Amino acid sequence: MTTRTVTCEPQNFRRVLSSMCTEPHPLARQAASRFLATNPGDPTTYRTVSKLESEVVERLGEVTGQSDVEGYIASGGTEANIQAVRAARDFHDVNDPNVVVPEHAHFSFHKAADVLDVELRTVPLTERLVADVDAVAAATDRDTVLVAGVAGSTEYGRVDPIPKLADLAAAVDAFTHVDAAWGGFYLPFTEYDWNFADAAVDTLTIDPHKLGQAAVPAGGFLTQSRKIMDTLAVETPYLESTSQATLTGTRSGAGVASAVAVLRELWPDGYREQFETSMSDAEWLADALSNRGFDVVEPTLPLVAASVSERLFERLRKRGWRLSRTANGELRIVCMPHVTRELLESFVETIDELR
């Protein structure tokens, strides 16, 4: 190995319990490597990957309950959420646009509000850690252009009451957006109402590079409406295509190809099996932590939060565990596909050693 070799992330994902990304599926890796030199942002030049992108969008439509869906593969959930706010702002003719989100909305909504210069109204959660519908109702008004709900929150994996949020949005003629960036590939195997089929959802974020097991970057921006795509489009001279609705310009063909490969392989049975395994592992972990006297937030999707001391948290990190915390300071374990039962057992063993 020479100094010129760029060496790999040490112990790649081995002890990563904090990430909403995961080891890409082997077929996703393979496809990504093959398409490193393509750009779906220039569809006339790169026709094959452009067709693959249409296929991914169609398949994401199956995952989200809408066969006739429009959209594109974004750099990630942040871009998709920014685009949802942008479309809502530009579609509605109001003086002082505002966007209503529950407190657990991803920080990309704060970024979107900053970038797009709209007011962000953040409303509290209920005790069950989902959007408080009354608070959302109180926050909306005639200048509201978007009500966003989260389907699989970053901190606790909770799902907002999307149909009720959509009703509130409709009442003030605003768009409804669902951020299922993380949860979107688990939710089809649950009883939750969250997608285009369950409510009048205008736009939706679902990221193949999270639970979809595609390679980064493969986020998903979906909408039911051609008009929304048109709202986002700007003209593109010197590309032979005529307009571009994406926020970024050049885009990754690797992400697109990897998403196609893994969706063809895993949807729906492979994803269902992963969900069942991860959910059972999350429940096992919640019990294990609870049995040891930690205060655990009951997992409703495969994400476990538990109160641990600052001292224990730091000691666990020093032992090589890659961990993160909720805003309340709870330890937060995301049961991604690379987080196996064995890994969790070894994590709990470390806790037993350190307590």
Added chain:
Amino acid sequence: MTTRTVTCEPQNFRRVLSSMCTEPHPLARQAASRFLATNPGDPTTYRTVSKLESEVVERLGEVTGQSDVEGYIASGGTEANIQAVRAARDFHDVNDPNVVVPEHAHFSFHKAADVLDVELRTVPLTERLVADVDAVAAATDRDTVLVAGVAGSTEYGRVDPIPKLADLAAAVDAFTHVDAAWGGFYLPFTEYDWNFADAAVDTLTIDPHKLGQAAVPAGGFLTQSRKIMDTLAVETPYLESTSQATLTGTRSGAGVASAVAVLRELWPDGYREQFETSMSDAEWLADALSNRGFDVVEPTLPLVAASVSERLFERLRKRGWRLSRTANGELRIVCMPHVTRELLESFVETIDELR
């Protein structure tokens, strides 16, 4: 090969004369494949790739004449240009911010103006196809937050008089941005004044995934000023890092790793050789087209534009050449590293057959 295999772009890059991306360098490909599962957007979890990103930024500082540079690896030039406009808008306290760009500025500035709700003032070019300094001066006022120049324009590869534009920006207390997304890896081997060392440049776009021969996505956003990075930062709960200055959230470790690998290998000699070869090929092509009676725009960087009939253009495309046009309808050939003399000879042969 089963139906599940995602097959490669047919004849990848073989006849692509229209793209500002290219076949990544073999070392870039290798590094990208190794880092497909990493996310520099979460630097505490993915520490190795985060260190590599600092190295890329430092090396891009060498390319752009500023050893003490700040910045990050963006999804591409569009993101970097949007960020430049965003920083300028947010840094300056004016009522009705405007951004002054020459007519040949990339369409990402139109996207930026739309997204960020700033006025875009587009000023004409001189006969030499560069920004008309008097027109720029006339367009700036106390509400101007940014004057942008292009160093390697998309249509003709021309370089604006950056030091003069920087003076005009300074006169109204605005930022100066240089879009060297494409040209940045050729310009160090020319006499042009374009970078941080040549003028008071605040922000600069330079894309490793274009002439840097890295894999997509690897754009570059650079600045001399910590304050500008702070202007862009938003808080990041549940990431253990505290803030994020990027427009996107999750980002591609593959792009970062591939940029490090190729910069270590090619800067400066490899890039210089590529520039000399491509420049000489562009001049050969310009002569060949001129000798055949076509009206050619003299190449000053390796990009050739020539007037051809609509009929010839369509017939060339039907023969498999991937081509694009300038807004004036001229055929536009970008001499990227994959565009060899042999490829250009074969292209000219096709022209001879079809005329």
